[in-house]
Amino acid sequence: MEDYHGMWAELGLDLERHDEFLAGLGPAYQEIYLNQESRPKGMEYFDFVTSEVHGLRIKELLELKKKGHKIVGTFCVYVPEEIVMAVGGVWVGVCGGAQFSIPDAETVLPRNLCPLIKSAFGFMEAKTSPYYRVPDLFVGETTCDGKKKTWEIFENYVPFYTMEIPNSKDYMGKRLWLEEVIKFKEKMEMESGISITPERLEEGIRAMNRKRKAMARFFDLRKADPPPVSGKDALLVSQIAYYDDPERFTTKVNVLCDELEKKVQKGMGVVKKGTPRIMISGCPFALPFWKIHHIVESAGAAVVVCDESCVGTRYFSNMVDEGLPTLEDKLKAIAERYLKINCSCFTPNEERIEEIARYVKDFKVDGVILFTLQFCLTYSIEGVRVQEALKGMGIPVMEIETDYGEQDIGQLQTRIEAFMEQIS
Amino acid sequence: MEDYHGMWAELGLDLERHDEFLAGLGPAYQEIYLNQESRPKGMEYFDFVTSEVHGLRIKELLELKKKGHKIVGTFCVYVPEEIVMAVGGVWVGVCGGAQFSIPDAETVLPRNLCPLIKSAFGFMEAKTSPYYRVPDLFVGETTCDGKKKTWEIFENYVPFYTMEIPNSKDYMGKRLWLEEVIKFKEKMEMESGISITPERLEEGIRAMNRKRKAMARFFDLRKADPPPVSGKDALLVSQIAYYDDPERFTTKVNVLCDELEKKVQKGMGVVKKGTPRIMISGCPFALPFWKIHHIVESAGAAVVVCDESCVGTRYFSNMVDEGLPTLEDKLKAIAERYLKINCSCFTPNEERIEEIARYVKDFKVDGVILFTLQFCLTYSIEGVRVQEALKGMGIPVMEIETDYGEQDIGQLQTRIEAFMEQIS
Numbered sequence: 151m152e153d154y155h156g157m158w159a160e161l162g163l164d165l166e167r168h169d170e171f172l173a174g175l176g177p178a179y180q181e182i183y184l185n186q187e188s189r190p191k192g193m194e195y196f197d198f199v200t201s202e203v204h205g206l207r208i209k210e211l212l213e214l215k216k217k218g219h220k221i222v223g224t225f226c227v228y229v230p231e232e233i234v235m236a237v238g239g240v241w242v243g244v245c246g247g248a249q250f251s252i253p254d255a256e257t258v259l260p261r262n263l264c265p266l267i268k269s270a271f272g273f274m275e276a277k278t279s280p281y282y283r284v285p286d287l288f289v290g291e292t293t294c295d296g297k298k299k300t301w302e303i304f305e306n307y308v309p310f311y312t313m314e315i316p317n318s319k320d321y322m323g324k325r326l327w328l329e330e331v332i333k334f335k336e337k338m339e340m341e342s343g344i345s346i347t348p349e350r351l352e353e354g355i356r357a358m359n360r361k362r363k364a365m366a367r368f369f370d371l372r373k374a375d376p377p378p379v380s381g382k383d384a385l386l387v388s389q390i391a392y393y394d395d396p397e398r399f400t401t402k403v404n405v406l407c408d409e410l411e412k413k414v415q416k417g418m419g420v421v422k423k424g425t426p427r428i429m430i431s432g433c434p435f436a437l438p439f440w441k442i443h444h445i446v447e448s449a450g451a452a453v454v455v456c457d458e459s460c461v462g463t464r465y466f467s468n469m470v471d472e473g474l475p476t477l478e479d480k481l482k483a484i485a486e487r488y489l490k491i492n493c494s495c496f497t498p499n500e501e502r503i504e505e506i507a508r509y510v511k512d513f514k515v516d517g518v519i520l521f522t523l524q525f526c527l528t529y530s531i532e533g534v535r536v537q538e539a540l541k542g543m544g545i546p547v548m549e550i551e552t553d554y555g556e557q558d559i560g561q562l563q564t565r566i567e568a569f570m571e572q573i574s
Numbered sequence: 575m576e577d578y579h580g581m582w583a584e585l586g587l588d589l590e591r592h593d594e595f596l597a598g599l600g601p602a603y604q605e606i607y608l609n610q611e612s613r614p615k616g617m618e619y620f621d622f623v624t625s626e627v628h629g630l631r632i633k634e635l636l637e638l639k640k641k642g643h644k645i646v647g648t649f650c651v652y653v654p655e656e657i658v659m660a661v662g663g664v665w666v667g668v669c670g671g672a673q674f675s676i677p678d679a680e681t682v683l684p685r686n687l688c689p690l691i692k693s694a695f696g697f698m699e700a701k702t703s704p705y706y707r708v709p710d711l712f713v714g715e716t717t718c719d720g721k722k723k724t725w726e727i728f729e730n731y732v733p734f735y736t737m738e739i740p741n742s743k744d745y746m747g748k749r750l751w752l753e754e755v756i757k758f759k760e761k762m763e764m765e766s767g768i769s770i771t772p773e774r775l776e777e778g779i780r781a782m783n784r785k786r787k788a789m790a791r792f793f794d795l796r797k798a799d800p801p802p803v804s805g806k807d808a809l810l811v812s813q814i815a816y817y818d819d820p821e822r823f824t825t826k827v828n829v830l831c832d833e834l835e836k837k838v839q840k841g842m843g844v845v846k847k848g849t850p851r852i853m854i855s856g857c858p859f860a861l862p863f864w865k866i867h868h869i870v871e872s873a874g875a876a877v878v879v880c881d882e883s884c885v886g887t888r889y890f891s892n893m894v895d896e897g898l899p900t901l902e903d904k905l906k907a908i909a910e911r912y913l914k915i916n917c918s919c920f921t922p923n924e925e926r927i928e929e930i931a932r933y934v935k936d937f938k939v940d941g942v943i944l945f946t947l948q949f950c951l952t953y954s955i956e957g958v959r960v961q962e963a964l965k966g967m968g969i970p971v972m973e974i975e976t977d978y979g980e981q982d983i984g985q986l987q988t989r990i991e992a993f994m995e996q997i998s
Contacts, residue, residue, distance in 0.1 A: 260946075260954040262975070292741040295719045298921050299955035312921065314741050317716040322738070322750045329746050497722050497736065522684075525949065530684040531723035551686070 154205045157212070161283040168278050171250045172204065175438060182444045186380060188420045190413070192406030193383050199390050203437070207393060208280045214240055215284070220342045223285035225270065226293055227460045227491055228315055230484050232470065233335050235354035235396070237342035243392030244281045244288070246270035247436030249554035251278055258303065264296045264523050265553040266436055271300060274307060281393075282308070287341055289334075291315050293495040294528055311337055319489055319496055331485040348477045355470045355480060361396050364403040365466035371410045372455045373513050376419025378410040381428070381454020382443045383420075388461045389437040426452040426573045427514055431506055431536070432494075432521040432529045434460035439554060442521060445563055451570045456513040458506055459521070464491050467505075494528035502532070503539050510545055517546040517573040519566075524553040546573050578629045581636070585707040592702050595674045596628065599862060606868045610804055612844045614837070616830030617807050623814050627861070631817060632704045638664055639708070644766045647709035649694065650717055651884045651915055652739055654908050656894065657759050659778035659820070661766035667816030668705045668712070670694035671860030673978035675702055682727065688720045688947050689977040690860055695724060698731060705817075706732070711765055713758075715739050717919040718952055735761055743913055743920055755909040772901045779894045779904060785820050788827040789890035795834045796879045797937050800843025802834040805852070805878020806867045812885045813861040850876040850997045851938055855930055855960070856918075856945040856953045858884035863978060866945060869987050875994045880937040882930055883945070888915050891929075918952035926956070927963050934969055941970040941997040943990075948977040970997050 158165055179200065199207065211221050220239040222229075231241040246269025255263075255272035274282035290301035291313045301312050313330050316323035335346055344350075368387060371378055387406070391399060413419065428446055435442070435457075446452050457463065468490045471483040492502035509515065518540055522530040533549060540547045548569040552558055582589055603624065623631065635645050644663040646653075655665040670693025679687075679696035698706035714725035715737045725736050737754050740747035759770055768774075792811060795802055811830070815823060837843070852870055859867070859881075870876050881887065892914045895907040916926035933939065942964055946954040957973060964971045972993040976982055 258958060260951075260958070260975075262949060262954065263951060292921060295919070295951040296955070298741060299918065299952050302921060302923075303955070303958055314744075314746070316750070317722060317738050317741070320738075322753050326740070326746045326750055494723065495719070497716060497726060499726075525686060525951070527684075527687060527719040527949070527951075528723050530686065531720070531727070534682065534684070534727055551684075 151201065151205060152209075154209070157209060158204075158280060161208075161280050162277055163280060163283065164277045167276065168204075171248070171278055174250065178438070178440075182440050183382065183386065186382065186420070188418075189383065190379055190406060190409050192402070192409045193379075193386075195402045195406075196383070196386050196390055199394055200386065200437075203393075204280050208284060210395065211240060211242070211284050215286070220287065220338070221285045222338075223281065223288040225289070225297060226291040227465055228291050228293070228488050228493075229289050229313060230331060230334065230488055231396075232351065232354035232358050232484055233331070233338055233346070235357055236335075236346045236350040237338045237344040239338065239342060242281065242285065243436075244270055244285070245434065245436040246273055247389075247439035247554070248273075249556075251276060252554065254278070259300065262525055263300070264294075264525050266434070266523055267296050267300050269436070269554065271304060274304065287311060289313060293493060294526070296525070315495060317495070317497055324485075324489065327489050328482060328485040331481055331488070335481060346477070348480060351477060351480045352472070355472055355484070357396055357400075359469045359472065361391065361400045362466040362469060364400045364407065365391060367407050368403055368410075369456065369463065369466070371407060371414055374414040374419065375427070375514060376417075376421050376423045376425060377427075377453055377455050378413035378419050379406075380420045380447055381430070381457070382440060382447055384454070385435055385440065385443050385457060385461065388457060388465060389435070391465060392437070392461070421450055421453045425450065426516045426570055427455045428452050428517050428519060429456040429458060429506075429509060429513060429515040430454055430462075430519045430521050431458035432533065433523040433526050434462075436461065441552070441554070441556075441559065442519070442550060442562070445559065445566050446519070451567070452517075452573075456509050456515060458509055460493075463505070463509065464493065467491070494532040499532060503536055506536060507539060507543060510540070510543065515545065517548065517569060519569075520547060520549045522549070522551040524551055575625065575629060576633075578633070581633060582628075582704060585632075585704050586701055587704060587707065588701045591700065592628075595672070595702055598674065602862070602864075606864050607806060607810065610806065610844070612842075613807065614803055614830060614833050616826070616833045617803075617810075619826045619830075620807070620810050620814055623818055624810065624861075627817075628704050632708060634819065635664060635666070635708050639710070644711065644762070645709045646762075647705065647712040649713070649721060650715040651889055652715050652717070652912050652917070653713050653737060654755060654758065654912055655820075656775065656778035656782050656908055657755070657762050657770070659781055660759075660770045660774040661762045661768040663762065663766060666705065666709065667860075668694055668709070669858065669860040670697055671813075671863035671978070672697075673980075675700060676978065678702070683724065686949055687724070688718070688949050690858070690947055691720050691724050693860070693978065695728060698728065711735060713737060717917060718950070720949070739919060741919070741921060748909075748913065751913050752906060752909040755905055755912070759905060770901070772904060775901060775904045776896070779896055779908070781820055781824075783893045783896065785815065785824045785827075786890040786893060788824045788831070789815060791831050792827055792834075793880065793887065793890070795831060795838055798838040798843065799851070799938060800841075800845050800847045800849060801851075801877055801879050802837035802843050803830075804844045805854070805871055805881070806864060808878070809859055809864065809867050809881060809885065812881060812889060813859070815889060816861070816885070845874055845877045849874065850940045850994055851879045852876050852941050852943060853880040853882060853930075853933060853937060853939040854878055854886075854943045854945050855882035856957065857947040857950050858886075860885065865976070865978070865980075865983065866943070866974060866986070869983065869990050870943070875991070876941075876997075880933050880939060882933055884917070887929070887933065888917065891915070918956040923956060927960055930960060931963060931967060934964070934967065939969065941972065941993060943993075944971060944973045946973070946975040948975055
């Protein structure tokens, strides 16, 4: 790997603390990822990307910046990537997945707050990640209370734009959301100096649909018994979707899928046939948060076959209609597609419960882990009714609420083992 | 007091547990309220109302129900009481203020959730309060994540209607809110079978304005040094505003104010002149939650002179324009007035920070307690910037985050004493 300290210094990073953070990642990755058996060869690309997460990708983004492309840091799958692409910009998901930066956040933000938000804030505030130094603009959204109010503080540090997400998907909610998508388009035009033509937007729509189709194809292959890829590896691919070059990522996912298809035809998988199949459903797992998948899949006792979260099905579900005649039609289609995402911040959100039930059937799920990041109220409360629905289907359910720390690992291991026994 | 067990039995209450709850209230009220010195005579009415909280008021509501008046249980100051009045209905605030019902709630809801929501849910679920048996309809709102998602469960138990509160007060937010107010009007017409005429609505507007003016007059009198009424007594009056008969309440508050005005003219107060003056700002104190005011005002070390919360200034700030020509104008005026409430669920919410700064000056506040109910993210995160602003004004600030339990009372006493010393 190149020595990126010069680049990091120019970005104004706290080099010492940043080194400290990276030093922890290597060994963790070895233990969690590289020690796996029967890994598809196609995962090598994603290992490489992860090893260069603060290096080569940042270098690429800086080179794009120099050429005038706008880098947009985002915190939510509702922010339409097509629109960023249409001005030649780059959409980069910057939710935080590391415990490392949380103490820094807690010098400003309340402790009782989602670790994903604290982690992002801490990296930004303490300058310990290049992803909070490179973007020209950060785009937040009013999904949950934690994010909605944290952006009011975040925006005092960096250029920030907030999209309003309605609380409901009813008539007024749809109108408000369409307005927000149009306003975001205007914001991106203003930021970039580039006018979004129907052609530019169509290109973005098709590029995003290609990426989504690749991810949908990838998840489809996990339906096999045994699955040809581990849940941990699938999670990693889903996490990298958020910040890798879209076209290159799409290509590499398809290459991986070609390999996985052959494995599935030969009945080759990463675990024995009949290994308990788990779906993890709820809050997202931002890079590099791998704790739960690692515990579940250790000792080969179970395999995660589906992730119903922003870093999973909610990322790629549904395409945007292609080839619509006017710019307005395309923007409407974008607004429609994004509003189909079934985040628990909406009320009602029955479609998510139906979606989960469908995934249980399609992925032949034996047990569901309802995962909530600590202090996330929308997913924990919605989990009450999701659990009811799953119990009604006779599906074993386990609830996990946790943060990014390591204190509860032993306890989680015990509980998860017991859950696996219950399933078997 | 009459024996209400027959009435409670007819309401389907769990009589034994309900008795258990009431048995705790009496001694608490004696210690916290009746032991105060120099109480205005006008507080006797409010003592009486509190002593009959589950008795006479419930009896009154049941008699109104028999005559066809609709009883509407509400959880938020955004629900327009004028509209309920305009169909001859009665608006009753039913947020929970007691620890007693929380264990019941925790058999269904997640533990990490605002005590106000858990308390209300627990009383409803376990049938230990008549306020969740009497209403014909409950009206919730999408203010915070906790409430927004809890209503999805609440509505499986009782008739429920949810109003959507926008995340912003911008153009689309105003339109959405006006739509919601109109929809609520239609809902109340449907529920009651009564058509809301301009005259009926004007009556409601004027009745509510009278109640608000009485409360504003009451709070104005707290600006005196020394204040003629304790913060605890002011809190009680603010709490009773939520469920007493509006006209009677308005009359009794004005009678109390007549007495307080005389006291102020004579320089008579409940504490010595120059006693540290505290404002408590943030989350509401639902009946019978008195913990913080009691600790602050014990030993006469300080007096609460202003409450910036839903059970305080946010309840009565701003009138609705009277005498507008059409029904549509009146509904618009109602929507406008309610949208001025500066709840932290809005982003941005700069007006609240400005409002707090104004109260600090007007009420000659020496120190501010920023009060957050446990797990309330909007107030705790907004508190970061409120604190910044107050520090900029040189005003001492203390943050309290707590639930309804008693475990932290000693710790709070220590911290509050230290804060008082810091102020003096």
